[in-house]
Amino acid sequence: MGESRGGGCCPPMDLMRSETMQLVQLIVPMESAHLTVSYLGDLGLVQFKDLNSEKSPFQRTYAAQIKRCGEMARKIRFFKDQMSKAGVIPKELLEKESDIDLDDVEVKLGELEAELVEINANNDKLQRSYNELMEYKLVLQKAGEFFSSAHRSATAQQREIESEDSQQAGDDLLESPLLQEEKSIDSSKQVKLGFLTGLVPREKSMVFERILFRATRGNIFIRQTVIEEPVIDPSSGEKAEKNVFVVFYSGERAKSKILKICEAFGANRYPFSEDLGKQAQMITEVSGRLSELKTTIDAGLGHRDILLQTIGDKFELWNLKVRKEKAIYHTLNMLSLDVTKKCLVAEGWSPVFASNEIQDALQRAAFDSNSQVGSIFQVLRTKESPPTYFRTNKFTSAIQEIVDAYGVAKYQEANPGVFTIVTFPFLFAVMFGDWGHGICILLATMYLILREKKLSSQKLGDIMEMAFGGRYVILMMSLFSIYTGLIYNEFFSIPYPLFAPSAYDCRDASCSEATTIGLIKVRDTYPFGLDPVWHGTRSELPFLNSLKMKMSILLGVSQMNLGIIMSYFNARFFKSSVNIWFQFIPQMIFLNSLFGYLSVLIIIKWCTGSQADLYHVMIYMFLSPTDELGENQLFPHQKTVQLVLLFLALVSVPCMLLPKPFILKKQHEARHQGQSYAPLDETDESLHVETTGGSHGHEEFEFSEIFVHQLIHTIEFVLGAVSNTASYLRLWALSLAHSELSSVFYEKVLLLAWGYNNVLILILGIMVFIFATVGVLLVMETLSAFLHALRLHWVEFQNKFYEGDGYKFAPFTFIFTANEDE
Amino acid sequence: MYGFEALTFNIHGGYLEAIVRGHRAGLLTTADYNNLCQCENLDDIKMHLSATKYGSYLQNEPSPLHTTTIVEKCTLKLVDDYKHMLCQATEPMSTFLEYIRYGHMIDNVVLIVTGTLHERDVQELLEKCHPLGMFDSIATLAVAQNMRELYRLVLVDTPLAPYFSECLTSEDLDDMNIEIMRNTLYKAYLEDFYKFCQKLGGATSEIMSDLLAFEADRRAVNITINSIGTELTREDRKKLYSNFGLLYPYGHEELAICEDIDQVRGVMEKYPPYQAIFSKMSYGESQMLDKAFYEEEVRRLCLAFEQQFHYAVFFAYMRLREQEIRNLMWISECVAQNQKSRIHDSVVYMF
16 A cells, blocks of 8 residues: 555655545445445444434434344343343354344344243242242241240249239238239230231331331330341342231221231231141141242243353344444434435545445445445545544554544644654653563563463453553563663662673772772773663762763754654645745754754763863853853854854744744735636536535634734744753653662662571562562553653654644444443 | 632532532433424434433333333432432531422322322332332321321421421311321421521522522412412411512412412512513413423523532432423323324423
8 A cells, every 4th residue: 555655765654644535425225225334344444424413313214223223232131131140151252143134133032032031020920929938937937936935934924923922812912902803804804916927127127116106006015036147028039137026916996007007118917826736837838838839940940041041142143233233223324315215325434545445345235235236436525634544553553542642643644653653662761771670561561462362352450451452562661671771781770790891890909889989990891881880889870860861861852853853744745835944944943053052062072071061051152152161162163153053043933933924824815816816717626626625715814813823832832942851851860760769679678688687587578679669660660651751752742743633533343342331 | 608618618519519510411401302302202212312311221121111111210310310419418418418308208298198098009109209208107108097197107207297397287187188288398398498508508598598489489379379269268378388488478468368360460470580470471371380480490490500619509400300300201291192292381491
């Protein structure tokens, strides 16, 4: 694909510019519409436009079919629910979906649902009576206990009273005549007490008792016993904690009240007999029926499991089919109906390279559906801005996501993603330079990459998902951090003389370790990275700080220059010479005459080993440019060069600000003028463009708005040049933080524990070291370095050229996410 | 602390206010209603609602839908919202939210008592009750024979108990009594709620006073219209009016002696806020009055959302949702009974 628009000299870069898109119109005969959309969905390269946006969902052509699919989806959800309740796992979809008819599926689903519902209903009925019997049994047991204990205590009391009476009878006859009288009445004409037994939910039991008491004005006696294990309530089928109660009452009025209250509280009543023999008989009877029911229920459940198993076998197939159909009908609803009602008209975006594939799909669909006429494919010309579509692979997609998170590229705009692939992990690694940590991350990400196939099919947690999605970015990050780690010469903060022994050595035995004084150079310079001898010396920090700080500025200035150069490519691509002359060139001059100059000074200083103070040079370049530099001079004629650079920088600011708005105004006026006189000899084509493209000549041009915009842009760039350069110093700061943190963990935890000469303390120390390394350095530090690298790309790099106001190409496709919610 | 709510409101109320404003954004708009009015059958309504906040509540309903199912599920959504907010609320907002329920409680009590009087099945009645007005022992109401028993048995445990002090009689329950009881309870409830809101102070009291005053006045008008031609004496009628609101006290004096709808109208037109409502209707007409009042209420409720840092938004949201459910019920009924021409009669548009 690339060579067609590679542009001669340059190699093709698919990722640099988004795919060329076209607005296509498909005219599809009614009979083959469904198949066509289905094939296009398989292809997944067309983004349909909604041509019926003014119609409400149920007024559209295929509303009935969508309703049908919705109904089927509901049945499938019902099956899924039932299956997960029964613990049946649907079989995974193995082979490519064999062609099944939607109508068959619908019928089948209907039958299965009816069957399942019936089985469930039967089971529920059985379960209900089972639960009722279960409750009855509990009532029999608990109330039986209560009656027998009451009986025992009553007889005991009776005996006690009788014996007391016989003792006292002789002594004080006068004292208790009433009591005796009462007793005689008691025994002769006892009031007949009725009673009710049943179960009441435990949380309601207190209220129940209170209401009973109030309703009968206290003329009842209630006894409750707790059932330890929860009981399944027959009516709701849910487990509930319940109490067995026995209520004694007198009179019919009270009874009816109690019955009503029982009903209101959902208290199930069960008949109960006072007679012990009858009780025992009933218990055996109930137990017998319970075991009978149990077998019936088990058989029913078995039947149900078999049914669910058969559903489970085809479940995924049906699910996919129904979702596909629903998607197809939703798409069909976006097409507009032709006046003759014989064909559907679709409009949509597709990449230019897909034209052949789309036409092929159309032909196949027309052929397969035995349609009399084929579909018509034609390209429309439009003024609308097309969607942005990058063809990414699994390696580049994560990087592209990072760029898209800031903003989707404007159509065919230079894509920062191309450079981000390398610069992002590199800037990350500058902040995370430690090859020990790098190897740890490398191992972790290798695990993700090697098990890619397996992991991609299953559902991971939130954080895992993120790490898995960015596994190739993490791979790059770890490789780069091993590289920078080697340069910084840090392995868990310890330097190793990997490439050669250190170039320096002690002059004699008296030189202490904590100083560089007394070291003499004995060998060649250390070949790669930092000489390990720096480690632990007093001047280590000042040296590293100066090195990393300067390095950060060099990296920053080069990345910002790259950003500005990208704006040149954009301007050339969109053929806007204004942007080249009055944006790209002054910006280049401004940035490089200030910070490019600083970078040059840094390099000169490194090469010559000069003692010049760069702060001083830079500050006095502005404050008093005509002063002599004195000892800070790095090269001859430096003062003249500085004056020229300062002049250039000052001149470039108005160049950025003023010409562009005026030129734009002029251009607009020219275009406008041309229009008011021109259209006599306009061709059909341009007329067509105008009708489809909408407002062509009447774009708003507000000079003040453009000017203010340019003013803001200029100020942003000028101030940004300073602040963005300073912002790159975060590379140094985070790198410093990382190495200091890891050396703290190494020295204050591991070496300290080592010093105790105690195995237990050593193990503890190692544990703490490992947890601190993993938790703080490998997770938190990675995250913070990641975020800072992200910021450097989004803000400092991309604001130089990236507009990011496009919209993503979202083709109609059947690749559903694993657990799509409707 | 008038005017200083902004300083401290968000400590406890910020989260819930955000929640309730989010809920408000889910209310159906005029465009939604226009679409709903074009529905051909209840499945269309379901389909349309599936794109709204009600979607997840209706999606698992099998296809031959009934109006009651739609209303039930929509009410469930309201109840879920309410319960969520109540769980998160701290004092005094939780009390405020509880107050919103009391109206439904009164309605439910009346419903059950009337139902038992006409010997309906309790279970059936319970299903008809508004879920927001449910309390533990509500089913026991069926046991009571007269007011005193009603109070002593059941209501003494509920928050409604204090409101009952005014209507404790030993008379047996009949339709008239119950209606008087409802209105007495409502009067007590509104007055209590009003007092509570006054106590809360700030924007809450300001806005709620307005809303509750409107509610009280509307009830006064309704009581008057409904009692025309019944044996309710003027004094009794006057006793049922709440002792606050725009009409209190002079308007009540005049309303108490009204004999027909036009007299009511004459009284009400003296009050500028109600003039607009009555001016929409022709003389002698009272059917449209309900709708006119509802529209005015919705307008005022929507205004409550214009201000921040007060509790009235919760009240307003609940009321608006209820109105929306009433609208949905009406639309569904019209669609189900093929009376589409009458759809617009009773739908109150909100936004």
